[in-house]
Amino acid sequence: MNRLRRIPPKALVERTLGVVVLVLVLLGPAVFNDYWVNTILTQTFLFGIAAASLIFLFAYGGMISLAQTALMGICGYLLGNMVTQGGAGGESKGLTLGWDPTVALIAAILLTTAIGLVFGAVAARSLGIYFLMLTLSYAVIANYFFGQVTQFGGFSPIAGINQYTPGFVGDIVGRPNKLYYIALGTALAVYVVVRYLVRTPFGLSLQGLRDEPDRMRALGFNVPLHRTLAFAVGAFIAAVAGILSVWYNQRISPGSISLGQTIDVLVIAVIGGLYRLE
Numbered sequence: 001m002n003r004l005r006r007i008p009p010k011a012l013v014e015r016t017l018g019v020v021v022l023v024l025v026l027l028g029p030a031v032f033n034d035y036w037v038n039t040i041l042t043q044t045f046l047f048g049i050a051a052a053s054l055i056f057l058f059a060y061g062g063m064i065s066l067a068q069t070a071l072m073g074i075c076g077y078l079l080g081n082m083v084t085q086g087g088a089g090g091e092s093k094g095l096t097l098g099w100d101p102t103v104a105l106i107a108a109i110l111l112t113t114a115i116g117l118v119f120g121a122v123a124a125r126s127l128g129i130y131f132l133m134l135t136l137s138y139a140v141i142a143n144y145f146f147g148q149v150t151q152f153g154g155f156s157p158i159a160g161i162n163q164y165t166p167g168f169v170g171d172i173v174g175r176p177n178k179l180y181y182i183a184l185g186t187a188l189a190v191y192v193v194v195r196y197l198v199r200t201p202f203g204l205s206l207q208g209l210r211d212e213p214d215r216m217r218a219l220g221f222n223v224p225l226h227r228t229l230a231f232a233v234g235a236f237i238a239a240v241a242g243i244l245s246v247w248y249n250q251r252i253s254p255g256s257i258s259l260g261q262t263i264d265v266l267v268i269a270v271i272g273g274l275y276r277l278e
Contacts, residue, residue, distance in 0.1 A: 018278065025184055029177050038176040045183035046244040049190050051269040052277060053237035059275045060198050061230040062210035067119060067135040068238045069265050070142035073257030075112040075242030076161075077146055077153060079104055080252050083164035094158045095151065102166040109239045116235020117228060124224035124231070139262045147254035157253035161246045172247055183244050190237055194277060197233070206230055 057063040082104035086096040123134045172179040208216045
């Protein structure tokens, strides 16, 4: 009781609402109809994860990145090229490597994180509007690259990606509720990991760099390195959202990472609150 008295009323209300919402989504299929569960809420979770990658960079690193949708698409394209198999007549798009889905899943996430590390290293010394425009250029380049390089798919989509899922995921085509719970569990895991990360020495120093970069540099902190690593973490979160996105949409095309989609993720983050991960 004494602990409850020390919690500010606003925080207590927010936590109570959070618990209520969590209970509702855990009981999703029993409370909501199939349309709400498999369309509205599943998309809410996967876009929420994408927005969380942007919020992490801004709220704790002071970086507004417009490259998160591009990183989602890069991961989706990597997965699609790795897992799909060539069909009769050569109608399948992309490289159709036919890899094991589990290996492809891990490789796609790791490669996307590595690409994010490179993106971050290039942009780490930019600030404000310059950082924003540089990350926007990443989004435009990714869109045109996958649209023009036909070996990776071209403007025709790579389809049927949701048919190739790891054994521990199972069938999400015939059992769409499974994807709902995967998206929900992933969203909760991302929230917990980010909350933990920002309380580590790395997270605390990142927040110091956000507020006083010159002072932190004078104290011996490597500002570009911290910003680069933070961008890689954001890329990892965006990659996870990209995997869920191609499983949900069943395909990936350049339209999935267009400028409109980039703005959509930014709008979601702004409406939800750029300082509020919840």
